Amino acid sequence: MTLLVDLFGYLSIIVHGLVIVAQSMALGGVIFLICLARPRAWMLGAPGEDVLDTTARMAAWAALGLVAAEAATIAMQAGVLTATLDLTWTEALGAQSALAGLAKIAASLALAAMLFATGANIPAVIGLILGLAILAAATMTTHAAARIDDVPILLAVTALHQFGAAIWIGGIPSFVSALGKAREAASWRIIGERFSTLSIIGVACIAVSAATLAWFYIGDWQGAYGTAYGVMAGAKAAMFLALLGLGYGNFRYIRAMRPGTDGNRLKRFAEVEIGIGFSLFFAAASLTSVPPAVDLRNDRVTFAEIVERNRPVWPRLTSPDHDALALPALQAKIDAEAAAQSKAASPAFVPGSGVIPERNAADIAWSEYNHHWAGLFVVTIGLLGLLNRAGFGPARHWPLVFLGLAGFLFFRSDPETWPMGDIGFWESLRDVEVLQHKFFVLLIIVFALFEWRVRMKDIRTGWTPYVFPLISAFGGAALLTHSHAIANIKDQLLIELTHTPLALAGIAAGWTRWLELRLTGRGARVAGWVWPICFLIVGATLLIYREA
Numbered sequence: 001m002t003l004l005v006d007l008f009g010y011l012s013i014i015v016h017g018l019v020i021v022a023q024s025m026a027l028g029g030v031i032f033l034i035c036l037a038r039p040r041a042w043m044l045g046a047p048g049e050d051v052l053d054t055t056a057r058m059a060a061w062a063a064l065g066l067v068a069a070e071a072a073t074i075a076m077q078a079g080v081l082t083a084t085l086d087l088t089w090t091e092a093l094g095a096q097s098a099l100a101g102l103a104k105i106a107a108s109l110a111l112a113a114m115l116f117a118t119g120a121n122i123p124a125v126i127g128l129i130l131g132l133a134i135l136a137a138a139t140m141t142t143h144a145a146a147r148i149d150d151v152p153i154l155l156a157v158t159a160l161h162q163f164g165a166a167i168w169i170g171g172i173p174s175f176v177s178a179l180g181k182a183r184e185a186a187s188w189r190i191i192g193e194r195f196s197t198l199s200i201i202g203v204a205c206i207a208v209s210a211a212t213l214a215w216f217y218i219g220d221w222q223g224a225y226g227t228a229y230g231v232m233a234g235a236k237a238a239m240f241l242a243l244l245g246l247g248y249g250n251f252r253y254i255r256a257m258r259p260g261t262d263g264n265r266l267k268r269f270a271e272v273e274i275g276i277g278f279s280l281f282f283a284a285a286s287l288t289s290v291p292p293a294v295d296l297r298n299d300r301v302t303f304a305e306i307v308e309r310n311r312p313v314w315p316r317l318t319s320p321d322h323d324a325l326a327l328p329a330l331q332a333k334i335d336a337e338a339a340a341q342s343k344a345a346s347p348a349f350v351p352g353s354g355v356i357p358e359r360n361a362a363d364i365a366w367s368e369y370n371h372h373w374a375g376l377f378v379v380t381i382g383l384l385g386l387l388n389r390a391g392f393g394p395a396r397h398w399p400l401v402f403l404g405l406a407g408f409l410f411f412r413s414d415p416e417t418w419p420m421g422d423i424g425f426w427e428s429l430r431d432v433e434v435l436q437h438k439f440f441v442l443l444i445i446v447f448a449l450f451e452w453r454v455r456m457k458d459i460r461t462g463w464t465p466y467v468f469p470l471i472s473a474f475g476g477a478a479l480l481t482h483s484h485a486i487a488n489i490k491d492q493l494l495i496e497l498t499h500t501p502l503a504l505a506g507i508a509a510g511w512t513r514w515l516e517l518r519l520t521g522r523g524a525r526v527a528g529w530v531w532p533i534c535f536l537i538v539g540a541t542l543l544i545y546r547e548a
Contacts, residue, residue: 010481031166315375334347381401386533
């Protein structure tokens with residue numbers, strides 16, 4: 001239980017992201033089934049029944065996934081409340097958020113049972129009522145339910161926002177599945193045109209509700225760029241615009257389709273929409289973990305502070321001594337005092353204790369050194385990727401540079417822990433920031449080994465080539481949930497302002513590489529040049545990183 005309390009903040013974001021994904025897929029699948037697949041199945045020819053059955057199964061399993069994710073959320077929240085506030089489990093489960101979660105579980109179980117029992121023949125009224133029950137319960141666990149003023153309008157707008165996301169992003173997996181069942185341009189066009197209509201409704205719901213929520217939760221321009229809430233909302237807006245671009249491309253493609261037209265691009269763009277859409281959901285989950293910008297009037301970053309912090313300076317390429325860092329210096333002092341008194345020394349820092357570790361100028365220099373050298377690694381990778389794309393054979397070994405980056409980060413990212421510090425490896429994982437750093441190192445190693453094998457053997461089929469794009473995109477999405485344990489709120493935000501473009505560039509690199517693999521012709525060639533440029537952007541951003 002103690003470990004759960006230590007990691008609760010980070011785990012709650014991850015699990016909440018899974019809740020949003022499952023909820024959107026369940027609701028989107030039901031809407032797709034009732035409003036698109038079932039009325040139009042007779043026009044699809046032989047694949048019609050497959051479309052209906054597959055859509056119903058996907059929605060049913062998504063509903064079960066929602067049950068599991070919501071149950072995990074309630075269990076974690078109740079466990080932390082009982083461990084920290086001396087409440088009983090009955091009292092913890094009586095909280096409004098827990099009751100709303102239990103209602104969502106009940107409605108999701110009923111929806112899953114109906115879909116498994118009736119398949120595509122689920123009565124439309126029952127399916128929509130259960131979907132609305134899930135939506136209503138989900139709305140009661142958001143910021144809107146916790147506000148004091150304007151609660152009715154905020155609840156309504158939040159529900160509209162989630163509804164739009166379900167129609168559009170949550171329905172795309174069903175759309176891709178339906179396209180896979182169809183074999184002719186006529187069927188693709190029928191499915192595409194009908195889903196485009198649903199998507200336009202979803203986009204309108206999202207746009208109207210997002211603007212309204214920004215008015216109530218962000219309030220002004222400084223709230224948009226000077227708070228964590230505003231920055232994360234900006235990341236969501238950037239991904240929303242990317243989704244609009246992909247959706248518009250498919251919209252035009254559908255209307256230009258003729259008999260014999262290859263529907264490959266339609267499916268590939270939709271696959272990328274799923275990936276970016278799910279990344280957006282995890283950004284939304286991260287957004288719920290921070291207070292709205294309107295509630296932070298005194299802890300905002302000014303535009304001048306942002307410009308000054310991001311002013312390019314020459315990278316720091318020399319490292320301070322390890323002993324000059326705050327924690328090693330403090331530990332040495334504690335050890336000396338304990339030795340003088342002939343007693344055991346206490347640790348200067350206990351991972352997971354909830355205490356933010358001390359930092360000094362050497363710690364800042366150490367962190368900047370790490371980021372700048374990481375930037376050199378990533379710039380090298382981007383340049384070699386471009387050379388490889390241009391046909392320079394030896395540059396195909398560029399994935400090995402990632403192994404050097406992984407080794408560098410393993411030793412340098414957390415100097416107070418093993419192998420450089422006194423805190424043991426397993427003990428250090430109780431600290432969320434350390435856990436995330438080690439997780440990113442593991443992702444880098446896996447990515448490097450798989451992609452090097454792909455480049456050496458020129459593998460173009462099977463699942464191996466997709467390790468690179470998926471890990472890149474997943475790493476970018478995970479970076480949206482990453483935070484630094486720094487006492488000064490402004491300094492913390494200034495650091496995290498740098499991480500947001502890194503995350504977005506990582507997501508873009510992953511999905512453009514995906515398109516390079518999945519498309520043919522000009523589209524694949526263009527995508528093949530874009531992802532190395534994304535790595536150059538990441539490297540350049542790291543090279544100008546500063547913490548003071």
